[in-house]
Amino acid sequence: GAGVSQSPSNKVTEKGKDVELRCDPISGHTALYWYRQSLGQGLEFLIYFQGNSAPDKSGLPSDRFSAERTGGSVSTLTIQRTQQEDSAVYLCASSYGTPLSPLHFGNGTRLTVT
Amino acid sequence: AQTVTQSQPEMSVQEAETVTLSCTYDTSESDYYLFWYKQPPSRQMILVIRQEAYKQQNATENRFSVNFQKAAKSFSLKISDSQLGDAAMYFCAYKNGSARQLTFGSGTQLTVLP
Numbered sequence: 001g002a003g004v005s006q007s008p009s010n011k012v013t014e015k016g017k018d019v020e021l022r023c024d025p026i027s028g029h030t031a032l033y034w035y036r037q038s039l040g041q042g043l044e045f046l047i048y049f050q051g052n053s054a055p056d057k058s059g060l061p062s063d064r065f066s067a068e069r070t071g072g073s074v075s076t077l078t079i080q081r082t083q084q085e086d087s088a089v090y091l092c093a094s095s096y097g098t099p100l101s102p103l104h105f106g107n108g109t110r111l112t113v114t
Numbered sequence: 115a116q117t118v119t120q121s122q123p124e125m126s127v128q129e130a131e132t133v134t135l136s137c138t139y140d141t142s143e144s145d146y147y148l149f150w151y152k153q154p155p156s157r158q159m160i161l162v163i164r165q166e167a168y169k170q171q172n173a174t175e176n177r178f179s180v181n182f183q184k185a186a187k188s189f190s191l192k193i194s195d196s197q198l199g200d201a202a203m204y205f206c207a208y209k210n211g212s213a214r215q216l217t218f219g220s221g222t223q224l225t226v227l228p
Contacts, residue, residue: 043159043205043218100147100164105158108158
């Protein structure tokens with residue numbers, strides 16, 4: 001597809017369960033980002049991948065959060081033992097990785113932890 | 115750490131009128147980039163306009179323009195001839211020359227009145 005694709009669009013899970021969120025970046029984009037947007041808030045940086053370099057994990061809020069990017073393309077964000085405070089929209093973005101290149105965002109996954 | 119502040123949680127404008135959204139940022143860097151993103155109800159973040167800090171000329175994209183005041187660390191967005199489709203959440207964002215992730219403000223919800 002032409003844009004960043006995220007799945008699922010919505011996810012409802014019970015507290016304590018693990019969830020996986022998927023992101024398909026734009027073909028040719030070397031940089032991939034995960035952001036979290038809580039209700040009425042701005043975007044909180046979670047993790048950044050650039051090519052084959054070690055990812056910047058400085059934004060992950062706890063060790064329950066992890067992400068991987070396979071083959072420099074698709075990325076999966078995993079949240080283990082979900083808590084109610086994890087409820088948010090998780091946005092993925094990709095870019096060419098240069099300073100001025102804009103981030104192209106997906107439509108996000110709305111995660112609700114009950 | 116860099117911070118981005120949007121002091122107007124909500125703004126409204128009459129259709130065809132002009133509105134200005136405020137953004138200030140805090141940085142000790144000299145090399146950086148500033149962006150405005152729009153987030154309609156679809157959740158997808160869309161780049162509106164961008165500005166390199168070393169450029170004195172204000173960026174313009176059709177009805178959207180910025181007032182970049184580097185000394186004051188201010189980066190406001192002006193929307194001229196507002197249209198109903200401009201209604202969205204607007205986020206100001208900052209990226210320094212070496213970092214790759216964007217730091218976002220908390221957003222301004224713009225309502226366009228018919």
